[in-house]
Amino acid sequence: MTEVLKATSPADWRPLDPENTLYVELSGGRVVIELAPGFAPLHVANIKTLTRARYFDALSIIRVQDNYVVQWGDPDNRHPMPAGIGKVAPEFDSPTAAHVPFTRLPDGDVYAPEVGFSDGLPVARSPSLHRTWLAHCYGMVGVGRDLDVQSGSGAELYVVIGHAPRHLDRNVALVGRVVKGMELLTALPRGGAEMGFYTKTEAPAPIKSIRIAADVPVAERSNLEVIRTDSPAFTALIESRRNRPEEFFKVAAGRIDLCNVPIAAREQHPAAAHSP
Amino acid sequence: MTEVLKATSPADWRPLDPENTLYVELSGGRVVIELAPGFAPLHVANIKTLTRARYFDALSIIRVQDNYVVQWGDPDNRHPMPAGIGKVAPEFDSPTAAHVPFTRLPDGDVYAPEVGFSDGLPVARSPSLHRTWLAHCYGMVGVGRDLDVQSGSGAELYVVIGHAPRHLDRNVALVGRVVKGMELLTALPRGGAEMGFYTKTEAPAPIKSIRIAADVPVAERSNLEVIRTDSPAFTALIESRRNRPEEFFKVAAGRIDLCNVPIAAREQHPAAAHSP
Numbered sequence: 159m160t161e162v163l164k165a166t167s168p169a170d171w172r173p174l175d176p177e178n179t180l181y182v183e184l185s186g187g188r189v190v191i192e193l194a195p196g197f198a199p200l201h202v203a204n205i206k207t208l209t210r211a212r213y214f215d216a217l218s219i220i221r222v223q224d225n226y227v228v229q230w231g232d233p234d235n236r237h238p239m240p241a242g243i244g245k246v247a248p249e250f251d252s253p254t255a256a257h258v259p260f261t262r263l264p265d266g267d268v269y270a271p272e273v274g275f276s277d278g279l280p281v282a283r284s285p286s287l288h289r290t291w292l293a294h295c296y297g298m299v300g301v302g303r304d305l306d307v308q309s310g311s312g313a314e315l316y317v318v319i320g321h322a323p324r325h326l327d328r329n330v331a332l333v334g335r336v337v338k339g340m341e342l343l344t345a346l347p348r349g350g351a352e353m354g355f356y357t358k359t360e361a362p363a364p365i366k367s368i369r370i371a372a373d374v375p376v377a378e379r380s381n382l383e384v385i386r387t388d389s390p391a392f393t394a395l396i397e398s399r400r401n402r403p404e405e406f407f408k409v410a411a412g413r414i415d416l417c418n419v420p421i422a423a424r425e426q427h428p429a430a431a432h433s434p
Numbered sequence: 435m436t437e438v439l440k441a442t443s444p445a446d447w448r449p450l451d452p453e454n455t456l457y458v459e460l461s462g463g464r465v466v467i468e469l470a471p472g473f474a475p476l477h478v479a480n481i482k483t484l485t486r487a488r489y490f491d492a493l494s495i496i497r498v499q500d501n502y503v504v505q506w507g508d509p510d511n512r513h514p515m516p517a518g519i520g521k522v523a524p525e526f527d528s529p530t531a532a533h534v535p536f537t538r539l540p541d542g543d544v545y546a547p548e549v550g551f552s553d554g555l556p557v558a559r560s561p562s563l564h565r566t567w568l569a570h571c572y573g574m575v576g577v578g579r580d581l582d583v584q585s586g587s588g589a590e591l592y593v594v595i596g597h598a599p600r601h602l603d604r605n606v607a608l609v610g611r612v613v614k615g616m617e618l619l620t621a622l623p624r625g626g627a628e629m630g631f632y633t634k635t636e637a638p639a640p641i642k643s644i645r646i647a648a649d650v651p652v653a654e655r656s657n658l659e660v661i662r663t664d665s666p667a668f669t670a671l672i673e674s675r676r677n678r679p680e681e682f683f684k685v686a687a688g689r690i691d692l693c694n695v696p697i698a699a700r701e702q703h704p705a706a707a708h709s710p
Contacts, residue, residue: 222621224616224617224620224621225572225616225620250684250685265544266542266544267544268541268542268543268544268689268690268691269687269689269691295597296501296596296597305681305682307684320572320596320597321571321572321596321597321598321691321693321694322597322691322694323694324687324691324694325675325678325683325687325690325694327685327687328684328685329682329683329684329685340500340501341500341623341624344500344501344620344621344624345498345500345620345621345622345623345624346621347617347621348617348620348621399601402601405581406581406605407601407605408526408583408604408605409526409603409604409605411545411600411601411603413544413545414544414601415544415545415597415598415600417597418597418598418599418600418601
């Protein structure tokens with residue numbers, strides 16, 4: 159993989175859009191989330207409104223369920239919702255759009271007829287349903303909800319930290335992906351109550367703040383770029399993972415699962431990072 | 435799942451065999467590993483010899499790579515190997531044995547022609563190769579090795595802590611599965627050096643001891659039983675996960691990935707636990 163990434167050109171990468179990037183500030187450091195307004199515009203709009211109203215600041219991570227999710231929110235509804243946050247349509251999937259690039263994986267999938275990548279995100283598609291949806295891979299960010307499919311406003315968010323719980327696909331709105339800082343979430347103590355919620359005697363991990371990158375001074379931003387998933391470089395990366403060239407591997411898998419493809423991210427070139 | 439487990443009968447469960455169960459004692463508690471002598475007899479024999487020689491005691495967890503593995507061993511070879519530990523055959527796969535029960539999953543697999551469960555373990559099979567191998571699912575325990583396929587003695591072990599790295603299948607000897615205590619491994623701080631190794635300034639997690647359950651006084655054992663994967667109860671469990679009956683799910687997956695099937699374990703009934 160290192161070799162493949164070395165061989166990329168600047169055109170194979172794109173910077174994160176500051177207007178659709180979240181910084182979750184924890185005591186251990188910053189988690190960077192790229193939002194997916196193309197797939198869940200209503201939920202992303204809610205999350206941005208909540209963020210700009212400082213709704214998340216001083217909330218805590220309240221649930222860490224092993225091999226499943228890390229979740230934050232305000233379970234006791236102690237923080238008032240800002241104006242403009244209402245019920246939104248489910249956004250669990252969307253019509254397949256011809257103009258959205260789709261880099262299809264050749265090896266099939268247990269859960270969906272077609273899988274691949276669109277705009278840096280793992281997606282599944284059904285040609286017969288003409289629907290596309292984001293897939294619950296490691297690092298994906300979803301909107302917690304109750305039984306009502308319209309009950310997830312975006313005020314309660316979770317991150318997948320285990321083997322992809324793909325049964326959640328099409329049942330929850332996914333709104334983005336953690337691009338950097340997963341280890342700040344995955345190494346948190348697991349909660350002792352049912353479903354990994356922290357008990358009253360366990361200290362939840364405080365969230366110092368959540369900010370939209372565009373609202374943070376340029377000098378304090380994490381200037382990251384991610385590989386373009388519609389680039390030849392990404393196709394080469396996939397191939398290098400389907401058939402690992404390293405001498406360690408005696409039998410090549412010859413195949414790859416959607417959630418095993420790394421969507422590479424790195425620090426932007428300093429010159430690019432400091433241009434406005 | 436709770437409902438399915440409630441409906442099981444005692445015959446749907448089997449106790450762990452104390453002679454093939456490891457207790458890894460960490461400062462946070464005990465990790466219980468069920469060994470798989472049926473799949474990797476030579477490696478399991480080595481691990482038992484190493485354990486009984488107290489080889490692992492006072493070693494440390496030296497590597498925690500996010501979304502991949504936790505690993506322990508003696509990278510600087512400071513602990514002498516006990517007598518009888520030599521090179522062993524790879525044991526990366528084995529001939530498919532007709533007498534071994536195989537509960538096949540109906541939904542296919544990205545990596546292998548057939549997948550399912552044998553003796554409480556996730557396995558993959560190739561009818562054309564007439565070979566069976568253990569699959570790198572979350573919680574599986576493998577033998578670290580160098581480039582030489584015979585270099586893994588069992589002195590260096592790893593546990594899968596992320597999305598199943600199935601590309602390792604047939605390239606490494608898997609020797610068992612963590613039945614209890616995964617959260618003691620998964621919540622460890624990630625290592626800051628390449629491949630998740632701890633740097634010199636990061637404190638590795640000490641291993642107090644590793645013991646074979648049979649060598650531990652009965653009163654100090656973890657008396658666990660696991661669901662029999664060739665039982666109707668387990669088939670019902672699989673079905674309850676393929677099509678979740680809970681009201682939360684609006685779209686049933688109708689399918690399941692090998693590594694998403696939970697192999698249930700629980701405390702033995704007290705009466706059974708205290709019989710010798």
